[in-house]
Each structure stands twice: as structure tokens, then as C-alpha cells.
Amino acid sequence: MAWKSFLRSLPWVIIATVGCLTGPRAKAAQETARATIVRAILAPDAAQKLEIISSLAGQGDEAIRELFTAWRQDGLFLYAPADGAKIPVELTGDKDAQGAQTAVRADNGEVLKTAAGQPLRLVGSELVAVEHDARLRLAMRNVVDLLDLGSPLLAKRLRAIQTLGAAQKPDKLPVLLARAQVETEADAKLALRQAIALIELADPSDELKLKGLAELRLLHSSASYDLIKAARAKAQADGKSGIAKAADLAMGAIEQHRSVVNFFGTLFRGLSAGSILLVVALGLAITFGLMGVINMAHGEMITVGAYATYLTQKVFGDGVNFTLPFIKFAIHLPGLHLTGWAYQCYFVVAIPVGFLGAALVGIALERSVIRFLYRRPLESLLATFGVSLILQQMFKLTFGSNNVNVDSPVYLSSNWTIFDITFAWNRVFVIGFAAVIVFGVWLALTKTPLGLLIRCVMQNRMMAACMGVRTERVNMLTFALGSGLAGLAGVFVTQLGTVGPSMGQEYIVDSFMTVVVGGVGSIFGTVVSALGIGLADQSLQQILLNPVLGKILVLVSIILFLQWRPTGLFAARSRSLD
């Protein structure tokens, strides 16, 4: 009899304990959670066990979860050494040939050892398992459910609140209300409001249901959509039109919020996709657009930048060994063994390294192949295509045919969530990065003496030469600038995708497409076309919900557009191009 009355009062016991313990775990200081659980295991009768277990409610100690899980799944055993003591142990790890496992003491979480200090391995089937019954399991479950609610970590707390809300169990309502009294974080407060509203939604009383729905309509969070929908279906089945109507309103509010979020999210994603296109194509806008070289090895310049980033990362870390092919020259780059923020800075250093690396390769390519082919564009296409294949094989022989992994630095691998729109830092970064590069290129071309020379050589090579401009040198530097920009793109794309010997091939088509649509010879045209293609691609994906169809539609419209305007958006009129 005492049992039943105790069980009935159980929720109140829990609430009371939570209430007491909301000030962080004052009472637990005297006894660890592990010790309490051992006391529960060794307690002589079930009522005491139940009481001790329930007393743990509201504590945030992770050991509780581990031990309760083991207990509920028959993972706890009583080990009785010869001296008659009883030591509760948890058997973990894989069984060996004899079926023995590592034994961990429940009271301190350490491995059980013999007197000689050797770890003791025990066979579960030879020991007595710690018993449990339905009531104990329920009590344990209640304690575990509340475990995270008191956690000092916001993320854990949020998840616990969300889980409790989604479960819609009315008996958890008092705990959430108690937590709402003391919660200080704005995010957690919002989550609590939502969880409380969701539980009210599941309440049998219509009044509370309507109150919950009104609150959910205010909060318009995607997370509650499914539950509201279920509630509406139930209300319709029960013929409660008032509730169904309120649910409709709440769902409408969520849908409206969703479409606003989607719209601005797509805008942002389109901008970032366009920025990537721009970063990747800008180098080509110079080598192809200004110089008229059909450079099929442009993609490999991107790869050079990407591998430069990989090597920089390795040097900041543990160092790297590789062998140059053909000459069998082994290179060992010693590592700086940096950690923390110093290591994370590798990406900042990789930016100039990638630029210079690709620029040097560009100079070598221009001096050895391209300078002989300025008047023969078709041959330059073939020659650079060959160079591209050679470079790909060189990468393969140097770094292996497997893709290599470039870590994302912490400052590029998180996000801001504003008004439910996710702004991933790497995406925000690429937009800024593109803006800076475009601005830099514009400055270099229009405000520097070299820019003046570049423009005049590109407009009329012969005339510039007659005027005493060293066109050879200008050609070389222009090509180096274009290649260096491709290297910068390579540095950036390590943050988005794979780094491997043939990664450049994935970007070459996109690059040419962007430059041609923008208008060969016009940097401004490249900017407009990159952003336009990015936005169109992302919007179509959003509308069609299919990544492939969106891309096909974009390509088809580009073909049609070029039929109508073969010179692209902004045709540059230049004698060298005529």
C-alpha cells in the first residue's frame, strides 16, 4: 500500500527536488551521483531504492545516464570478492574468448583491479546482475530525462527542452515551468515557451489547447509544424472546428515565416554561389578575356592554389613528405607543430602562398608554351589542354591519386543564424573575398602603371610595342596575374569541396561559361554574369527542389541567351579581339 501512495506522489517528489536543486546542485556536493546510485543498488528494499533514485532528479552529472542505462539494460553486476563486500560493477568493452569483459566500478568509474593492481576481467554470466523492475526503470527514466535540463551547457539544455516539448507529456509541464522561472538565456527561454505550448497543445482541455496554439502562432517555429498538423487532424476528426481553425492559423504563420526565410536564404545562397563562380572565373576573365588565350589549364591553376593550401596546412601542423616525379627529388617540409589559434591561421597564410604558387606556375607556362602562340588561338587551346593533362598527372604522381583533406579553420566552419536564416561563415567569407578581389583587380588595372600597360598591350600589341612598351614582359605579368587569381580561387575552394588531382576539371566549364556570358574582355561583365548565374541556379533549385534540373535549365537559358547575344552581356570592343 505504501508503494502506491508513494508512486502517486512521485511526480511531486521530482518537482520538489528539481525545485530545490535549481540552484546548481547544492546538495549533491556531499555525495557524488555515483555514490548515490551505489547506495540505491545496495539498498535492501525496493521502496528505498525508488526513493534514492528519485532523489537524483535534476542533477546534471553524466555518470547518472551511464549507470542508469547500464542498469536498465542488465549491464550492472554485483561483484563479491572473498571478503564478503559487494561491489557493483559495469561490464564494458568487447568480450574475449572466455566471454570476459572489463569491469568498471560503479562507485568511482575506475577499472576494477585485483590486490596486485592488475585489471580484473569478469564474465557477466557468472555474476549476479543488479535487478530492476518496471517501477525502478520508470523512475530512472524520469531522472535521465531531466538530466540535461540542468546542464550548464546551453546546447544540451536546448536539446533537453526540445525533446521534452516534442514528447508532449503533460507530467513534464511542472518541470519546464520551474525551469522557465530560473532560465536566463534568451534562446533557452524561447525554447521553453515553445515546449510549454506544445505540451499544452496535447492537453485534453480545449482551453489550454487554444492557448498553446496562440503561443505557437506567435513563435512560428518550423520545429512545431508537424505536431500542430497532427493536432489539427485530430481536432478535425473529433469535430472541434475551433481548434482546427486555430491550428490552421498557427500553421499559416509558420508557412509564411518559412517562405520569407526561404526567400532571403535563397538570395544569400545565390549570392555566395555567384561569388564562388566569380572567384573561380576572374583569373580566366584576364587570361582569356583580356589576353585572348584559350587557357584550358586554368583549372589546374586552381588546383595549384588548393595544393598550396594543403601544404601550408601541413607545414603549420606535422610537416609533409613528397617526391617530385621524374627527377625523383624527395622534399621534406618540416612541420611547425602549431596548435590552437596559431594553427588556425594557416588559412590566412595560404592566401598569398596560393597566389604566388599559381602565379609562378603561370609564368612558367607563359614562358615555355603560350608566348609562342599569341597569334594562334586554336593551337593555344590544344597546347594548354595538353599542359592541363600533364599537370594533372604530375599532381597524381606527387600527391597520390587519392583526394587530400584540408581542414576548415574554426572561423570558417560555423554560422550566424539571424531570423532563422543560416549565414555560414565560409559563405559570408567568400562573398567578402570576391568583393575584395574584384576591387583589387579593378584598382590594379585602372590605377597602377602596370594596369595602364596591360590595357594598352591588350588593346593593340603591335602599337604598344612600337611605343616602346616591353610587351613580352607585360604579357608575362598579365598571365601571372590571371593565374594567381585562379590560385586564390583554389585556396578558397578547399573550404567547400574535395582537393584532388583532377579537381580543376570541375571548374573549367563553369569558368568559361561565366566569362563568355559576361562578355569576353569585360571584367564587369564577368561580375554580373557570375552573380546572375549563381542567383538563377539557387532560385531554380529552390523552386524545382531538384539540383540537376535547376542546372540544366540554367545551361539551356545560357545557350539561348548566347544565340541572341553572341558577344555576351557587355561586349568589349577591341581591335585585338576583332
Add this chain to the structure above:
Amino acid sequence: MITKLTKMLGVAAFASVALLSSARAADMATVKVGVLHDLSGTMAISETSLRDILLFTFDEINAKGGVLGKKIVPVIVDPGSDWPTFAVKSKQLLEVDKVAVVFGCWTSVSRKSALPVFEKDNGLLFYPVQYEGEEESQNVAYTAEAVNQQAIPAVDYFIAQGKKKFYLIGTDYVYPQTTNLVLLEYLLSKKVPLANIGGGFVKDSSGKITNAGKYTPFGHKDYQQIIAEIKDFAASGDACVISTLNGDTNPPFFKEYAAAGLTADTCPVVSYSIAEDEFRSLPAKDLVGQIGCWTYFQSIDTPANKKFLADFQAWLKTTNAEGVVKEGRVVDSPMVLSYDGVYLWKACVEKAGSFDVDKVRAAWKSGVSFMGPGGKVTTQPNMHLTKTVYIGESKADGQFKILKTFPDVFGEPHLKGTFK
């Protein structure tokens, strides 16, 4: 002119191979087995590892006296990641080299290409890589994971974890498409409503679902929109992602996933195509806590597995086989299933007392067992294997922590339409 030259070269090469093999045959009786894996082209990254493990296994068996007293001599061919070439090379192995058995193929499309040749010439192919099922050829020994030995246990695990919503995403080819259709049936049979299965559906005119899940092409790079969709889908906190994305598309997917603030805690991902070998080129930091489901993990803590790993590393150090990478090697499920396959073939041959394909097949169907590194494997009458399935959680070092073990799972290839 050129064709004549190549023909002559071919004849010369063939003659020298024939000479060499007859010279070898003199000192010990031999049996020829075929190795049909891509050693060049896109699939070389994955399949070279399988060639290595097969060579290791042959050396190990030969050192202990071979099969029926005969030494295994591998005939290695390279289809070059070109699917029709699989049929050509199979024909060469079976009709010219007259091998007793062939170990090979990775992609389903390559298996489908070689299959008619094996059926016509009554050859035997050991196939070691997880696949979509719906096939049961008498000429293929499927050591691979069937769908119920990989995809379904992982879904069960998520259901047991309290997950209610499932997002299906994969690369656009036969394995993901078929697997997702089977999973769709399975999820519906588990009373998961259609609205809780994400990724979208294609229906035919009668309203029957012909395609489930979101698909991206090979080499897809931009996952922003899809991740945004998953984030909205997972807002309720009880969702998970079931991914059949192919190797190359995983880095962009997981980098975007991490950047959007999704983690293994909020919305776990199970990836059927990521094993230890693939991890070498993945951003491990972004994958910590994600789920893998295979019939072997390198981290299995048994004496048998430790011995296997030590033996393989020792072999790598001493071997002089051409093109074997010796550093930073790991072992994963397809490799171990290749290893198990060779030993099962050996056991079947010894049980039958003959290399004859029909007798070996009969021995396979009668049920033969082998204690492999991943536990006991037993052959089944339907040409598949009964084996232990493991669910693991990935760690920052590219290994898996084993969370759950399902012993002795019967391999069931025909699952479509079996769930009610």
C-alpha cells in the same frame, strides 16, 4: 598498320605469359585465379586496396600449403574503370586463362556488365562490396553486405534512438536508388508516415512511388540548398539523414553540413559508402559522431582481428608486388569481405575436393563457415553470407567506435515487396 603491330605485341605478351606460367608450374602444382579490379581510372582509388588484400591473402594461403596442395597463381587484369571492359576481361579470364574462380568488381554496374559472361561460361565471381540486392545469380558468390545487413540495421538503430523523421539522399545511380526504394518500403512498414520521409518522391501516373529521396550527380559540389532543406526538416530535433552519397561528393556535403550548424547530436547521418579507407580523404573533424554500418570495422577488439591487422601490415612491409602503397594503410569492410571470400572459396574447394565450379557451388550451398577478422561468416543456399553486422560512430582519427553488434544476420537479397 597499327592494329597489326598491337596484334603482334599481344601475341608476344601472351606467349611470354604462357611461357612464364608453364615454367612456374614445373616446381609446384598451381591453380589460377582471376583478379578483376580497376587499377586505373576513377574507381582505382577504392579497388587498388582490394587487389592488395587479395595478393596478401593468396600469399598467406600459399605459405600454408595452398589449396588442395596447389599454389594459387593470380591472373590480374585491369578493366580501367570502363564498364563494358569488365565483360571483355571476364571473357579473357574464363576462356583464355581458364581461371578456377574470379575475385572482383566494385560498382554494381561493373558486376552487371560481367554477369552475362560468367553465366554463359559457368564461371564463379566473388563480389565483396555492399550492394542493392534484387539479384541472385548462381555464378556469383555475394560476400557483400546485402541491404538487410547494412541499410536496415542502421535504420533500426535510428528508430531505437527515437528518430521519427528520415531524410534520404544519395548519388544518382542504381545502388542508392534501389536501396532507398527498399528503405522506403521498410520505413512505411514501421509505421513511419510518408510526410516524415524527406528528400521528395517521384510518382508514376497511377500514383505509385517510383523514386524516393534526393539525388545529386557524381561530383556535385553545391549542397547549400539541400542542407537548408535538411535543416528545416530536422528542426523538430527527431530527424536523421540516410546517405548513399558517393565518395567524392561527401566532403562538400559534410563541410556544408557542419557549417550550417548541424551535428551528429542534432541530426545524425548514416553513410553507407564511407568506410575507413574513404576516411583518408575526408574532413574527419566534420564527421565526428556520424554513423557507419558495416560487417567489419578495423577497431573490432578481438585477437583474431588484431592478428589479421598485424599480418597485413607485416606483409605490406615485405611485399615486392608492384604498385602497392605501403604507408598509412587501413583495412575496411570490402577488403575483409574479399579476404573472407578467398578463404570461403578455399573451404568450399576442400569440401568438394575439386576446383570444378558446379561442385564448389554445391559446397557453398551446403553451408561452409570461416572465422574471419569480423567474426564468423557462413555461406547460404542463396549465394549470400550470414555474418555479423556492426554499427559504429566515427571518431576524429578516422576509425569507428562500435556501438551495437547484431550477430549472425542472414543475407537476404530480395527485399522489395516483403515488408507489410
